[in-house]
Amino acid sequence: MSDRQRYDRATSHLDPPLAIVDLDAMAANARSMTERADGKPIRVASKSIRSREVLRRVLDMPGYQGIMAFTLPEALWLVSHGFRNILVAYPTADRAAVAELADDETASREITLMVDSPEQFPLLTGRYPIRVCLDICAAYVVGPFRAGALRSPVHTPEQAADTARLIGKNPSLHLVGLMAYESQIAGVGDRVPGPYGVALRFVQRRSRRELAARRELIVKAVGEVTDLEFVNGGGTGSIETTARENVITEVAAGSGFYHPALFDRYSNFTGRPAAIYALPVVRRPARGVVTVLGGGYPASGAGPGRAPVPHLPEGLRYNGDEGGGEVQTPLHGRAADDLKVGDRVWFRHAKAGELCERFSTLHLVEGDRVTGAAPTYRGEGQTFL
Secondary structure (H helix, E strand, C coil): CCHHHHHHHHCCCCCCCEEEEEHHHHHHHHHHHHHHHCCCCEEEEHHHCCCHHHHHHHHCCCCEEEEEECCHHHHHHHHHCCCCCEEECCCCCCHHHHHHHHCCHHHHHHEEEEECCHHHHHHCCCCCCEEEEEECCCCEEECCEEECCCCCCCCCHHHHHHHHHHHHCCCCEEEEEEEECCHHHHCCCCCCCHHHHHHHHHHHHHHHHHHHHHHHHHHHHHHCCCCCCEEEECCHHHHHHHHCCCCCCEEEECHHHHCCHHHHHCCCCCCCCCEEEEEEEEEEEECCEEEEECCCCCCCCCCCCCCCEEEECCCCEECCCCCCCCCEEEEECHHHHHCCCCCEEEEECCCCHHHHHCCCEEEEEECCEEEEEEECCHHHCCCCC
């Protein structure tokens, strides 16, 4: 039985639009990531999951421990529901959330905030000391050339040690970890043809070597200031190379569980699409064309490949003049002539968790049956934007 047949049969009692998670595919992806991590624990990036039920299932799998949240309010909400060991991946300026954190003994013990500048320190005060992680710039910088996200201003071992000393002088803060996210490696697929692909792979190789050496020096420099509980690095796209570094104690991953379309562009691993969604055919405006309801769910970020990908049946493509629309999406291809009004077209989102901002429920599929339903954050009335 094909995947399309399985998904159609499993959801035949449900009306699209709907989203599913193929639990068998997700489990296979999870096993692949732990193999790539080679014994290093993986911290789960919640923004790529966005469902408490799915998060629980992932954290019950061998090799996974801790959560990398994307906002402090999200972390507080997760702690209130029993989750523990949460690292907030981005600095916060949410005074109300910080006050809640610093006045809650459990939350202040289980949540670690991200910092990269003394300018952030005055915001982080309260009854209990706040655990913090120092975010290190992982970009590859040579003269005016830069590859990697504009994140932390802390780039050198000296800058890291100086910031660690300033944290140590602040009685409200307790430095427990370091993080460096190499977006130019983990977040950029290298399976790109032509001269650009050659240049990209060259830069990634150079960046890996430079960052491994610099990260080791940074950890040593900060370690002379204070003892660290963890050193976090990487992402789904760089698990195996980051995990090889001796100073790394854990790697982060999130998108690899659902394996969205952008992650087809990596040469070092292959995953199975696990989170997909179905839209109903509502029109047949011409031969070789069908129109589905809605579907224009573009991913965040810049560059090509941000549109969802028509997945099943194979052979459908967007109308170049319209693309994916908010209320309707025309699709072209020979497969369109085999579809009738009421049939489903299955799509993959370009990114992982962003799909969950469009649906309140993820229907959990095993084989050709729906065996459960997992509310998304949005389905629980939460939007941590």
